[in-house]
Amino acid sequence: MATGSNRNLYLAATVACLTGALFGYSVGFIGGILVLPSFQHHFRLDKLPAPDLAAAQASTVTIWLVGALFGVPLGMPVCSSLGRRRCLSFCALLYVLGAVLQLVDVSSSLAVFNAGRLLNGLGVGAGTLVSPMYISEISTPSARGMLLSGYQTAIQLAALAGFWAAFAAHATLADSSALQWEIPVAVQLVPGVLLLLGTLFIPEAPRYLVDTGKDDAAQDALAWLRSLPREDPDIQDELSELQETTPASDVPTPSLLAIVKQPSIRKRLGVGIGLMIAQNMVGLNALNYYAPVIFMSAGFNTVSSSLFLTGLFGLTKLFSAISFMFVFVRLRGNRFWLQLGSGICGISMVILAICVRSLLSSSSSTEAHLTVQGVISVLMVYIFAFAFGISLGPISWNVCSEIFPAAAKAKCCGITTCVQWLFQIVIAGITPHLLANVGWATYLVYAACCAASFVWVRIAVPETKGVKLGREMDELFSVGDKDELLRFEEGETEERRALLGERAMRTGRRDSVGFPV
Structure with missing residues (x-):
């Protein structure tokens, strides 16, 4: 039996954890940006009385949270219909577009900046839905806890980077320079673009592929994630476990x-x-x-x-x-x-x-x-x-x-x-x-x-x-008693048995006494 490696699994999980970096950096940098003299001057906040300034700053923070809240239901149909990997790409695209919109300098309008923050939030919200789901579905039971914890690590690492980015901009750049606020904002593009590019190289979650009847693609994904040949018994066994709990197509x-x-x-x-x-x-x-x-x-x-x-x-x-x-x-x-x-x-x-x-x-x-x-x-x-x-x-x-x-x-x-x-x-x-x-x-x-x-x-x-x-x-x-949904998933219906039989005929896999599995 071949011995695989976790290299590809860790790579795919790292790409998925980049949604945590989007989350963390957005939280970490905004507090420092809002008090930068260059930012306040550019958006004419320095001319507002204290109550209006506080209200403007609160709106910039709150609109991101609202976007994140609504990003979750926005990501649900993408995640269910198009797959986990495409939903990750969707998150990255929204986030990058939001960052670009925040950098657009057409009218020095805080409303345009906040529209970008809203797009950011939508991307982050969808990411908090799909990223842990994707990681859990590609992981082995022994590695699942560690890899899922990488998501929280990415959040905290990026939040820290966001805080120090704003701090460093204030310490090194003149208050009169627009670069003082533009550079920390532009840094958002780094994790966003890395996530967008990373999704081009990682496979779809095998769980999703099996659920949508793409068994061959699921076998390929498992082989890549486990760094094992398609025909390896461990790959076949894991594929069978996924098939056993796959909903019948009809x-x-x-x-x-x-x-x-x-x-x-x-x-x-x-x-x-x-x-x-x-x-x-x-x-x-x-x-x-x-x-x-x-x-x-x-x-x-x-x-x-x-x-x-x-x-x-x-x-x-x-x-x-x-x-x-x-x-x-x-x-x-x-x-x-x-x-x-x-x-x-x-x-x-x-x-x-x-x-x-x-x-x-x-x-x-x-x-x-x-x-x-x-x-x-x-x-x-x-x-x-x-x-x-x-x-x-x-x-x-x-x-x-x-x-x-x-x-x-x-x-x-x-x-x-x-x-x-x-x-x-x-x-x-x-x-x-x-x-x-x-x-x-x-x-x-x-x-x-x-x-x-x-x-x-x-x-x-x-x-x-x-x-x-x-x-x-x-x-x-x-x-x-088992719920109808769970009976359905565990193969206790005639439809489920028929589906498994069809798959066994395609794959030619049989158990130790010769029956299809």
Whole structure:
């Protein structure tokens, strides 16, 4: 038996992870761009009163989030009808067009720039749907967790690059130069073009090819991904496993309503939606938005020191994502890390609340000075970021991409991904109001959400690490009698048996006693 290599598998997963780079860079660079003097002068924002300036900046951030939310349903029919690979190309094309539109200098109109941001968001939203799905469908069970974690690593790496791109532009280029804002914006083209070109060289997901009756193409894709000959027994066995759970061609694709009526699908949706809500509600985005304010109130009261600590915050998130991808994912299961991460995040938020309250009560009209409470509060921000990066950060995406059956995957992943973006918008909207009205107690609110996440994971989330996609995953989420959808997928219909028989005649494959398989 031939021995393959994971080289091509890693290459295909890396290309798919570039959608995470689109996500991360868009988040990382925009905050710095909005305050650049050159940007404000070019779009005439420096002439606006403070309330109007804040509203204009908020619209530029929000329109991207709205685009990402609607990009998910936009990508669903592309993903289902044209395939995962073409959906990746679709994401890249939207993102590149959005970046070009942001650089078009015709009227110095912020509306044109925001239209580009909207296109960016649409591409990123569709990417968050298809990329984890594609990676889960091309991976072996042993490599799936690590490769899916690469998506979160790409997000954090690109977010860090975005932050430092804006920082470097401000430090090295004159405020009067348009290049100060144009270069960080143009950098968006790099991951977008790389993704667009990369999709020309990677295969379609074998799962999708088998589902659409393209068995020969699926065999070729598997052979390429596993670096093995088409005729290798391992390739044949994996192809057979995919065929066993392939919907019969004459049975229509179930509607969304039919899918959610199935008890086991509702159970999976409950897990996926719950993880996406928890990922947002534990408070990381609150720290993303307000880390510089926390650092300045802690006594690091110069802009340069605050921004430097914010950069270290990004490095911590990147380090945790890489650590999970290469180390932690191999040590214990998903449930362990979800519970541990939720617990550490909750404790960090409680300590942060106590420290911030102490800092506020001891502050006066004079400059803030570095204190023990200030150092501890900064440390808690970093501990929270690391704990999140080895738990809810990557695992929420990983689980949602692997728990749904093939016939329902695109629609169900669309639901969970929409929930993720919706709650990002919710957190972006409520955090300023919480900080304005309850102040330091905001962190106690998020601590309570961390506690709820810990309890919910313990009660409701099963262990999915190492579970094969298909029948084994169906059994993990079974609820009493098998759902009609699962019976259909597992080959318990006459139509399914006939389809397998036709395939066996084409391939000539038989089991050990001579029957077609």
